[in-house]
Amino acid sequence: MARTKLKRLSRVKDLPNVFSLMDADIQNAILKYFKSKKLFTIEIGCGHGDYSIELAQKFPGRNFIGMDVKGSRIFNGALKAIDQNLGNVAFLIAKAEKLDEIFQAKSVEEIYIPFPDPHVRRANQNRRLISPTFLMIYKELLIDSGIIHFKTDNIGLFDYAFKTIKNFDCEILYSTEHLYENDEIKFSSNVITLFEKHYIKLGRRIKYICFKF
Numbered sequence: 001m002a003r004t005k006l007k008r009l010s011r012v013k014d015l016p017n018v019f020s021l022m023d024a025d026i027q028n029a030i031l032k033y034f035k036s037k038k039l040f041t042i043e044i045g046c047g048h049g050d051y052s053i054e055l056a057q058k059f060p061g062r063n064f065i066g067m068d069v070k071g072s073r074i075f076n077g078a079l080k081a082i083d084q085n086l087g088n089v090a091f092l093i094a095k096a097e098k099l100d101e102i103f104q105a106k107s108v109e110e111i112y113i114p115f116p117d118p119h120v121r122r123a124n125q126n127r128r129l130i131s132p133t134f135l136m137i138y139k140e141l142l143i144d145s146g147i148i149h150f151k152t153d154n155i156g157l158f159d160y161a162f163k164t165i166k167n168f169d170c171e172i173l174y175s176t177e178h179l180y181e182n183d184e185i186k187f188s189s190n191v192i193t194l195f196e197k198h199y200i201k202l203g204r205r206i207k208y209i210c211f212k213f
Helices: 001-010 026-033 050-058 071-083 096-102 122-128 132-141 156-167 193-201
Strands: 018-020 042-043 063-068 088-092 109-113 142-152 171-176 207-212
Touching: 001 018, 001 071, 018 026, 018 071, 026 088, 026 096, 042 050, 042 096, 050 063, 050 071, 050 088, 050 109, 063 071, 096 132, 109 132, 132 142, 132 156, 142 156, 156 171, 156 207
Parallel strands: 018 088, 042 063, 042 109, 063 088, 109 142
Antiparallel strands: 142 207, 171 207
């Protein structure tokens, strides 16, 4: 397993649809990759890239970027995107804290944060991807009509997110503690990943908040 991971790490940075902070002039490199000069949609903590790839398939006229701190996770998703000739999706190896160093202000139209690490210890709350520190970064990057989608199966993180978003004076467009309780409860770009299907099978309730600044 460790050897396979090392092979992925050594190969992933050579893929044409993968970028990292180690790249020279990363902003221009990303812009050059996309044929369309439209705004970006970013998936933070993309893992294997299920969300980004399916969104790219659904919306071929938009630009998608899956972001994760671990390149070994991105590897399979990046290869899948290449195999499917999806030129409107790329992947980025970086921490979410670095978003404002990579993307210009008002260059992002939508952000997805599916099932982030809950960082259950109180001392680690500032590391939560929905903390005020990150909300300030997202606010700078998003256009005025930009939207954030947040999903979790953790009730503690959901409660924290709801309170934090309200205190940040955001507008909550929709929220639920049981996304799939009713077939009528849907949002147009929803993607159910393999991990989410596993959570649902285990009987976990999927919580969701859609909001804007």
